[in-house]
Amino acid sequence: MVSSYTPTKEEVVEFYENAIPLITRLVGVNVHLGYWDSADDTSTVQEATDRLTDMMVERLRVGPGSRVLDLGCGLGMPAVRLARTTGATVVGVATSPSLVAEARARAAGEGLTDLVSFEVADALDLPFPDDSFDAVLAIESIVHMPDLPRVFGQLGRVLRDGGRFVLTDFFVKEPPEGRRLAAVEAYRRLALNSELLVVEDYPPLLRSAGFHLTEYLDITRQTDRHHREMVLAVQRQRAELEPVYGPGMLDAFISVFEECLEVGEPGYLLLSAERMAKAGG
Numbered sequence: 001m002v003s004s005y006t007p008t009k010e011e012v013v014e015f016y017e018n019a020i021p022l023i024t025r026l027v028g029v030n031v032h033l034g035y036w037d038s039a040d041d042t043s044t045v046q047e048a049t050d051r052l053t054d055m056m057v058e059r060l061r062v063g064p065g066s067r068v069l070d071l072g073c074g075l076g077m078p079a080v081r082l083a084r085t086t087g088a089t090v091v092g093v094a095t096s097p098s099l100v101a102e103a104r105a106r107a108a109g110e111g112l113t114d115l116v117s118f119e120v121a122d123a124l125d126l127p128f129p130d131d132s133f134d135a136v137l138a139i140e141s142i143v144h145m146p147d148l149p150r151v152f153g154q155l156g157r158v159l160r161d162g163g164r165f166v167l168t169d170f171f172v173k174e175p176p177e178g179r180r181l182a183a184v185e186a187y188r189r190l191a192l193n194s195e196l197l198v199v200e201d202y203p204p205l206l207r208s209a210g211f212h213l214t215e216y217l218d219i220t221r222q223t224d225r226h227h228r229e230m231v232l233a234v235q236r237q238r239a240e241l242e243p244v245y246g247p248g249m250l251d252a253f254i255s256v257f258e259e260c261l262e263v264g265e266p267g268y269l270l271l272s273a274e275r276m277a278k279a280g281g
Contacts (some may be wrong), residue, residue, distance in 0.1 A: 003184065009095055009122070009190040012144045015192045016096045018131065020075070026233040031074035032140040032168070033226040035219060045229050052168070052223070053078045053139070054085070059166045059215070059272045062088040062133040069093070069126075069133045069158065072141020073118055076103025082137065091133075092231060093121035115198040123151045126144045131160045138167035147193040152209035156275060163275045165211060168219075170266040172196045183259045184266055190256045196266055206273050215272040227257045233246075 007015075012188055027045045034048025035055060043051065062068055064087035073092025083090045094100050100118045107116040120129055123145055136155050137270075145151045155165060170193060176184050182214045184196065197205075203213050231254050234241065241250055260266065 001055070005142070007186060012192050016094075017098050019078070020099070020102075021226070022241075025237070025241075026230050027226070030077045032078075033223040034229075035222050036225050037222065040175070044219050045226065050081065050090040052136045053081050054235045055270065056137060056139060056166045056168070056191045057082050057085060059281060060086075060088075060137060060164050062086050062135050062145070062164075064088065066134040067091070067132065069136045069155075071123055071136055071138040071155070072144070073099065073103050074141075075099060076116070076118060076137070078137065078139055079103070079116050079118070080107055080110050080112055083112050084110070088115070088135075090116045090129075092116070092118040093120070093123070095120065095239045096121055097224060123154060126154045126158055130157050132223070134160055134163050136165045136167075138165070140168050140170075141178055141191045142167060143170050143191075143196070148197075148205055149208060152205055152211065156209040156211060159275045161275055161277045165206075165273045165275065166271070168268065168270050170196055171269055172198055172265060173267050180263045180265050183256075183263045187260050187266060190253070202271060204261045206271075210276050210278060211273040213271065213273050214275050215270075217270040218267060219270050220264070220267040224261060227261055231257050241249075 015063050028049065029162055030046065030049035030053065032049060034044055034045050036048050043100060060068060066088040068090045070083060070090055070092035073079055073094050073239060076092060079090040079092040079117040082088060092103055097120050100120050102120040107113050107118070137161055142148060142151060159165065172184060175198065188196065199216065206213050234250055238250060
C-alpha cells in the first residue's frame with residue numbers, strides 16, 4: 001500500500017455528485033476506463049469503454065436466469081449492457097443517490113426495468129441474503145473502498161458456490177518512491193481513491209473471503225489512452241469549462257493526468273475469481 005490517505009464514504013459520494021457532470025461531458029456515460037487493442041486502434045472512447053465492459057461480461061459466464069450484482073454501478077451503462085447482451089437479471093448498487101437515480105432512469109429509458117434495478121447500498125453491509133447472486137461485477141469501484149477484506153467477505157457471502165467475481169482496479173507496480181509516489185498520491189487525491197495495492201496483495205485477500213483467483217491481466221497499456229483522451233477533452237472544451245470549474249481546477253486535472261502518464265503509474269488490472277465451496281455446503 002502507499003500512504004495513510006483514505007477518503008471517507010461521504011467524501012466519495014460528494015465526489016461523484018460533483019464530478020459526474022464533468023466526467024460525462026469529457027468522455028461519456030461509461031464512468032470507467034476504455035480498452036484499446038493497440039496503438040493503431042481508432043476506437044472512440046465510447047467504443048473502448050464498451051469493449052472493456054464486454055470483456056468483463058464475457059468472464060462472468062452468465063445468461064438468462066442468472067442474477068448478477070453490479071457493485072458500484074456508476075450511471076448504469078454496464079448493467080444495462082450486461083442485461084441486454086446476456087439476458088441476466090442485474091442489481092446495481094452505489095452509495096450515491098444521484099448515481100442510482102440516473103441509473104434507474106437509464107434502465108427505464110432502455111426498457112429494461114424487468115431485468116435491471118438499482119439500489120443505494122454500502123458494500124460493507126450489503127442488504128442481500130446469502131447465496132443470492134450467481135456473479136459479481138465491479139468495474140473500477142473497489143478503489144474507493146478502504147476495507148477490502150470486509151468488502152470481499154460481503155461478496156463471498158452473497159455469491160453462490162462457483163460464482164464468478166470479475167473486477168478492475170488501479171494498482172502500483174511496486175511500492176513507489178520519489179516522483180512516482182508523488183504522482184500516485186496526487187492521482188488518489190484527485191479521484192478520491194483509497195490505498196492502492198501491489199499485485200501480490202490480491203490473492204491472499206481473495207482467498208480469505210473464499211475466492212480462488214483464476215485470471216490476472218495487467219491492462220495498463222491498453223487503457224492509459226483514456227487519460228490522454230480526458231486531457232485532450234479538457235483542452236478542447238477549456239473555454240466552456242473554465243467559468244464552471246475555474247482555471248486552477250482544470251490546470252490541476254491536466255497536470256495530474258499528464259504526470260501519471262509520464263511515470264507510468266498507477267497501473268490498471270482486470271481480475272477474475274471464483275467462489276469456492278463454502279464450509280458445510
